[in-house]
Amino acid sequence: MSSISSLYKSSLGQKYVMAASGTLLFLFVVGHLVGNLQVFGSPELINTYAHFLKSKPLLLWGVRLGLLALVALHVITAVQLSLANKAARPVEYAKPPTYGSAWQSRYMLGTGSVIAAFVVYHLAHFTALLPGINGVGDFRTLEATLPGGEKTHDVYAMIVLGFQVWWVTLFYLVAQAVLFIHLGHGLASMFQSLGFRNHIWWPRIQLFAKVASIAIFIGYALIPVSIYLRVVGADYAETKRFELKPAALVEPAAATGKEAK
Amino acid sequence: MKVTLKVWRQKSRNTPGEFKTYESPALNPNMSFLEMLDVVNEELANRGEEPIAFDHDCREGICGTCSLVIDGKPHGPHQGVATCQTYMRSFKNGDEIVVEPFRARAFPLVKDLVVDRKALDRIQHAGGFISVRTGSAPDANNILVPKENADLAMDAAQCIGCGACVAACKNASAMLFVAAKVSHLGLLPQGQPERHRRVKAMVDQMDAEGFGGCTVTGSCEAVCPKEISLDFIARMNRDYAAALIRGEPKPIAGSGAG
């Protein structure tokens, strides 16, 4: 116990917390991407996967609560460290010194905050299915039939309909770009914070950070872009659009506006 | 050559400071930066004005007393060089040069460009030593040290404790200084008995002094006059984690042997 409290009291200990929570969040980001890339398969593929996750509520909620705790830990520690860092220089220089510093490293709190805002929207968009914020309609009414005959929520339709909205796609792309910046620095920094670095490994670690952050950006960006460009799921989206109950549309005026186009 | 200086002037810690502009007299380009300040000060004194206070001692890059943030970079435009080894030939005739003190909460200002860097000494006092019986010098190679460890320890021991790492860091963090001191002893056999106690005590003192934390920006390494590597910070992070896992030593039962 005393180890844990002295861990959190020291600036190095707080950096371990940042690095460890960041690593676990990164692993989730990778796993989530692999799951999402199934959208490039048939509608049944990702719907079966989503149905499988929903059928294991204990696992699902365990992971969800774990992730929430990680984000909370990462954000609270980030704010505490940033405040302490700010307080360490009460009088600024004429020009803030940035000599020799990696530019991504100077904006970790800023990029992190955009990611946090995105996560809130993303959860409301595709997890809580709030109808007012997706620019399409009520995703809750979308239903698909699995190969086994079971009825389930049509996740595939939700994704392909969702990313046909230009501002949703744009926001997702901006968030991915910001995550790319955050991870470009963070993935290397976490090795340093945890002490895994020497003159041989540092260039390799930096290469890993570059390659992994670019791969994550491309992987995630591919999904909304290929849907927006109607490369993926365009026909399916059109058949499903009629299933969205008109009554559930946010504003009827918006619906007529779309038809007029 | 002549230059224009924009220098931070502040009478004392509790009076407000401001930038003042001075025209230098004609300079020899082979003067050091500190000699240039000497010449400017001589003129100020002749005019009956207060000379600019700045820190200096050895003027040969080994004591760590000189400081100054010159045009936004601690120790001036070059890499691996202290202010005292910076020469006026590195500037152009007619340049405006901005000169500021090292700025950090843990380095309270004394006067003009002089700051109090005793916080670094207090970190050293907390653990930057080995407890051994002193006596006559031991025979060379009595204790074997692997060559690569000896080299790394020497790299770390290059630190002259000037505090440029703190001045450059956007968080005013002293991690590079502390890491160099921790690693220098931690790499040598004589430093092993106190290795974990040392890193714990020095990092805790660093936090208590009000330095910021490391965000791995790399500024410290870039301005260090001795080019100490960020690798040492990772080494310190490892040692500190090991010290935390080991925990505090078991208290001695009873009243002790003493």
Ligand code: HEM
């Ligand atoms: C998908 C979500 C996220 C991932 C994968 C992630 C990952 C990381 C990683 C790996 C690090 C490096 C840790 C280190 O320097 O040792 C880091 C640092 C940081 N993160 Fe995040 N992060 C995420 C979200 C956020 C959010 C929402 C914030 C909100 C404020 C944030 C703020 C920061 C800050 C300020 C740092 C720098 C801390 C420091 O160096 O002192 N991050 N992040």
Ligand code: FES
């Ligand atoms: S005056 Fe001694 S290092 Fe510069």
